[in-house]
Amino acid sequence: MSSNSVAYVYRPVTIDAIVEVFEVARQCGKTVALKGAGNSYGDAFQNAENIVIDLSRMKRILEFDPRNGIVKCEPGVTIQELWHYAIGDGWWPPVVSGTSYITLGGALAANIHGKNNLHEGTIGEHVLSFDLLTPNGEVIQVDRDSEPELFFAVIGSFGLLGVIASITLQLKRIHSGYLDVQAISVPNFDAAFEAFQSKAEQHDYIVAWIDAFASGPRCGRGLIHIADYLKEGDDAHPEESLRVDAQKLPDTVAGWIARSRMWKLMRPWVRPTGMRIVNWAKYTAGKREHGKRYRQSLAAFNFLLDSAPNWKWSYRPGGLVQYQPFIPMDRARDAFDRIITLSQDRGFVPFLTVMKRHRPDSFLLSHAVDGFSLALDYKVTKKNRESFRELIRALDEIVFEAGGKFYFAKDSTLQRGAAKLFLDEASISSFMAIKQRIDPEMILQSDLSRRIFGEFVPVSNALETTDESQIL
């Protein structure tokens, strides 16, 4: 959303066609990046002046067993297509992101988390197996038992180890299309952390919206939502709530504004004064919502941002940079306060701020911590880009000092070498060793990989180079 580049884009629909593209890349001396639906906030699927394989046309659901909820899909199937397909039989994707437009290939490559991260972990924890197509055309069937090293390395490796060509996933059994939701208004970070402390363990989902314009003792004020799946029998008419129609977001907002036009209406508000008013109004309305319990469809609860399609366009002509640090439990309160206060002091108040609770996982390039994340949306323009960069460097220091981590799906600002500060050296070395084994020509690269790791140099050339990426 904040970066762009020009590349040669192929949109294959078969494995053979992907293999052909790798061959073309080899002949032309180009590298290849993989793309799902292009929903990453940064440059994870971009590959300037090189080749991009767009996998979004590989979207067949290959197998589904409604008795046990096991589904096998091609990588271009989106989360939305998957839940549309399975909900009628009482199944739901166990982990979803804040938008349903992402592909399953992209979801695995980033190892996405949802608002239920504390209980369900990341999507990778629900994957039974996947087929990995390596750049030399070999297809490896990967599961936890037969290929544990590849299983934990490929999930979360952002398309740098091979093409996830099919995915077998265990879906979650649901007994209703609704969640039981409760709102909790919090006047500051102390109250927000206290609420997470007392509620997160007991409830399936928890997420907080934070008003980043509030300062001093009100810093961290906002609205928390907790939500739970309904148990069998709680919904008198599950056959109705489990219909796709019952889940769908309405086509109009307030009965007359077409959702597709929402971003145009939002545009005049997407500036500091407008967003200060919007945040204040949301907080004030949230105070009235405090303590209320209600039922909300799974889609409406999980995919709030989808109700305003193309909302990112309201940040034009500059762009939106999302900054999402993950901070361990005992340091998060202080770090979040400092991040918001410093942003305010430098004149960059995030327009949308969301806080989540996380748990660690066993994937090689994991972004997870036993703690919290804060996702901050900043508006950046041509004029303020330089001072924004300075702010980001100062925020990075706060995050690293607190032992925090970053998530490549959301990142567009980390600099080369930064990975060493939050991924341990052993993990990076293991990742490089696997890459050298299955992609020795270093065909799979992206703007993200070059920004973070530097150019990957083929094993045969590595002896002749002093490139830093080889000695990470």
Ligand SMILES: Cc1cc2nc3c(=O)[nH]c(=O)nc-3n(C[C@H](O)[C@H](O)[C@H](O)COP(=O)(O)OP(=O)(O)OC[C@H]3O[C@@H](n4cnc5c(N)ncnc54)[C@H](O)[C@@H]3O)c2cc1C
């Ligand atoms: C509004 C919004 C809300 C979001 N909310 C969340 C959230 O709550 N939690 C969360 O974790 N993330 C969230 N994200 C981030 C998003 O889930 C990830 O960036 C996801 O990877 C995007 O999937 P995609 O299909 O668009 O993939 P792309 O963005 O196109 O690609 C993402 C990565 O996957 C790789 N890739 C794609 N397909 C394959 C494949 N078949 N094989 C191997 N590698 C592949 C690409 O090379 C790239 O590195 C959100 C993004 C948006 C825009």
